[in-house]
Amino acid sequence: MFKYQILIEYVGTNFRGWQIQKKGKTIQGLIQEKLSNLLKEKILLFGSGRTDTGVHAIEQSAHFECKNEIKRYDRFLKSMNHFLNKDGVTILKIKKRNKKFHARFSAKLRIYKYIIINRLSGPVLEKNRGWHIMNELDLVAMKKGAKKLVGTKDFSTFRASSCRAKSPIKTIKLVKIKSHKNKIEIEFRSQSFLQQQVRSMVGCLKYLGEKKWSLKKFEGVIKSKKRVLCAPPAPSEGLFLARIIY
Numbered sequence: 001m002f003k004y005q006i007l008i009e010y011v012g013t014n015f016r017g018w019q020i021q022k023k024g025k026t027i028q029g030l031i032q033e034k035l036s037n038l039l040k041e042k043i044l045l046f047g048s049g050r051t052d053t054g055v056h057a058i059e060q061s062a063h064f065e066c067k068n069e070i071k072r073y074d075r076f077l078k079s080m081n082h083f084l085n086k087d088g089v090t091i092l093k094i095k096k097r098n099k100k101f102h103a104r105f106s107a108k109l110r111i112y113k114y115i116i117i118n119r120l121s122g123p124v125l126e127k128n129r130g131w132h133i134m135n136e137l138d139l140v141a142m143k144k145g146a147k148k149l150v151g152t153k154d155f156s157t158f159r160a161s162s163c164r165a166k167s168p169i170k171t172i173k174l175v176k177i178k179s180h181k182n183k184i185e186i187e188f189r190s191q192s193f194l195q196q197q198v199r200s201m202v203g204c205l206k207y208l209g210e211k212k213w214s215l216k217k218f219e220g221v222i223k224s225k226k227r228v229l230c231a232p233p234a235p236s237e238g239l240f241l242a243r244i245i246y
Contacts, residue, residue: 001065001066001067002065002066002067002068002069002070002096003063003064003065003096003097003098003099003101004063004064004065004066004070004094004095004096004097005061005062005063005094005095005096005097005101005103006031006061006062006063006064006091006092006093006094006095007059007060007061007091007092007093007094008027008031008057008059008060008061008062008089008090008091008092009057009058009059009060009089009090009092010027010056010057010060010088010089010090011056011088011089011128012027012051012052012053012054012055012056012057012236013054013056013088013128013237014087014088015027015030015053015054016053017050017051017052017053017054017055018047018049018050018051018055018060019047019050020032025087027051027057027060027089028045028047028062030084030087030089031045031062031080031084031089031091032044032045032064034080034083034084035064035066035080037083038076038079038080038083039066039068039070041066041067041068043064043065043066044064044065045062045063045064046062046063046064046102046103046104047060047061047062047103047104048060048061048062048103048104048107048110048241048244049104049107049110049192049193049241050195051239051241052195052196052199052236052239053236054128054235054236054237054239055236055239055240055241056129056237056239056240056241057240057241058113058240058241058242058243059092059241059242059243059244060241060244061103061107061244061246062103063097063101063102063103070094073094076094077091077093077094101246103244106246107191107192107244107245107246108191108245108246109173109189109190109191109244109245110189110190110191110192110193110241110243110244110245111187111188111189111241111242111243111244111245112187112188112193112198112239112240112241112242113185113186113187113188113239113240113242114131114185114186114188114198114199114202114234114238114239114240115129115130115131115183115184115185115238115240116130116131116133116137116183116184116185116186116202116206116238117130117131117132117133117182117183117184118133118136118137118179118182118183118184119132119134119182120134128237129237129238130183130237130238131202131234131235131237131238133206135210137184137206137209137210138208138209138210138211139177139179139184139209141208141209141211141215142177142184142186142205142206142208142209143177144208144215145204145205145208145215145218146175146176146177146186146205147175148215148218148219148222149172149175149201149222150172150173150174150175151171151172152169152170152171153169153170153172153222154168154169154225155168155169155170155194155197155222156168156225156226156227157200157221157222157224157225157226157227157229157230158194158196158197158200158201158204158227158230159194159195159196159197159200159227160194160195160196160200161227162195163194163195163196164195165192165194165195168194168225170190170191170192170193170194170197171190171191172188172189172190173189173190173191174187174188174189175187175188175189175201177205186202186205187242188201196233198239199233199234199235199236199239200230200231200233200234202233202234202238202239203230203231203232203233203234204218204221204230204231206231206234207231212231213231
């Protein structure tokens, strides 16, 4: 058996997320089907992690095994993308990997980016590619809040009720906020995240930016470990899985 890693870019708008579901179109399901057809054998695709309905990927990572060696990578990419591109999915790269490699379990760092379009007018070119917020946000307050999220903590406040993670304790390596021409980009780095953690943290940072919460209130919400005190999670269309580091 030969093992390959693929890097994937996709628009999540019309999908029920990454993971195969009983009903609805998923990215994993689509790619797995096209791989099986192309390679003429049943292929199982393993992703670095789930992305929810509507979430995008700049560079998702996945792996699969097959009986026959893929010798022409350029031909493989052209053939696969011929079938995937019309659905807003493209395979950027394919790499041969050793038997020990696993797209999910070998990952050392996951990088997510959240985009906020902070202006009065609604986006047209970037529709469904960011969270449109009309009122001007206080970036200084948001940056102060971002620093409070870094470190090893119990993130129960930001955890979806359906989250299957064994522990709510995670280590956030970095939360960085930058702004350019009404676009705010928030970058999050961690080995792993809880379900809806990033979107929930963005929702709370927005409350800081809108001055609905003080920094003290924000800290209190984190320490409470109570999901009911969390601000509404940010919508999925602003979230991008940016990169997986191995």
